[in-house]
Amino acid sequence: MTRTRGDLCPGVFRPWPADDGALVRLRIPGGHVSRTTLAALLDVAEAYGDGEVHLTKRANLQLRALPLVDGAVPPEVVEAIRATGLLPHPDHELVRNVLVSPLTGLHGGRADLRGVAAELDERVCATPSLAKLPGRFLLVLDDGRGDLVDRSCDLGLVALSPDEVQLRIGSTHWGPVVPISEAAARLTGLARAFQQVRDAAWHVDELPVPPASQPADPRLSAASEPPPYGEVAEGIAHVQIPGGVLDRAAIDGLPEQLVVTPWKSLITH
Structure with a gap:
């Protein structure tokens, strides 16, 4: 597009x-x-x-x-x-789009993603170049219960255990499995990479060359209802x-x- x-x-x-x-x-x-x-x-x-x-x-x-x-x-x-x-964060107000499983850390789920979400927001807002991301750029974090695993996104993750997540790159591509402690830094790096190559694209899914993809981890949960x-x-x-x-x-x-x-x-x- x-x-x-x-x-x-x-x-x-x-x-x-x-x-x-x-x-x-x-x-x-x-x-x-x-x-x-x-x-x-x-x-x-x-x-x-x-x-x-x-x-x-x-x-x-x-x-x-x-x-x-x-x-x-x-x-x-x-x-x-x-x-x-x-x-x-007035300079980054348009790009703080971090959607997280609403019950994470409160009830159910495989991991508490509240800390990951907070660190991700801090890292994005501490990176001046990311203030120019499209306002529609969306990061989606599913804590393993499957309530957000089928949501379209630009970047994201799904928890596989309390300590590991698999990254999402675009709506249909999977990235590596990484320790949950590294997740926010890895997603911020991927957002910076998108910003450097996006030209006029608003979403990762619109890039002319699809991102490199890895197999979906067998531990991934199926989509679940609210x-x-x-x-x-x-x-x-x-x-x-x-x-x-x-x-x-x-x-x-x-x-x-x-x-x-x-x-x-x-x-x-």
Whole structure:
């Protein structure tokens, strides 16, 4: 596929001019967010937008109907968003797309990938050249339960055991099996390699020469469905959010610790 323009994936500093106003997207690698932070973001939505926070299929958050002045969100709105703590790396805000099995480290799975996700985000944000990755570039980390193994991605991994993962390179190619302790560094290196050769491509799958591939490890899990709504384990629940839209009533009474899922729902714990 030949791209004739850059991607227009929205962010706080690159809003999408929708019919109802500016749309901005906030990336939360791994999906972990507190109820207090969501309440602060709802304050912004109520003051400047449509009064709601919208969940996405990449486990990110969106604000809609914000003011748009000369193609930008006004500074006072940017500062209100920044004050929520959800804009920690402004230069890399478009590329912090790290999707992780929502229950990892909480219940089930072969490995706890929360540390890998945090290290990966830190490494990406510490690499200036990666700020220019396409906003649609996606890293997908499956903790071995299979809930994200069939998600299309640019780079990723699947846990084979508590200590080993197999890397993903594009949606259909497998990379080497590596220790989990090396995973974040290896994925960051692969992202840098893509950035050096991508030309106008937005995705690894669009490269003219397919990446080198290795056989899929026999320990890989089959794809699995999301957990049913309701209690998953003691103190952990999967909460349905109708339409993937959060308002003040939707978060009232929720526990403080939450995980945004790619199914437009929440894990509470």
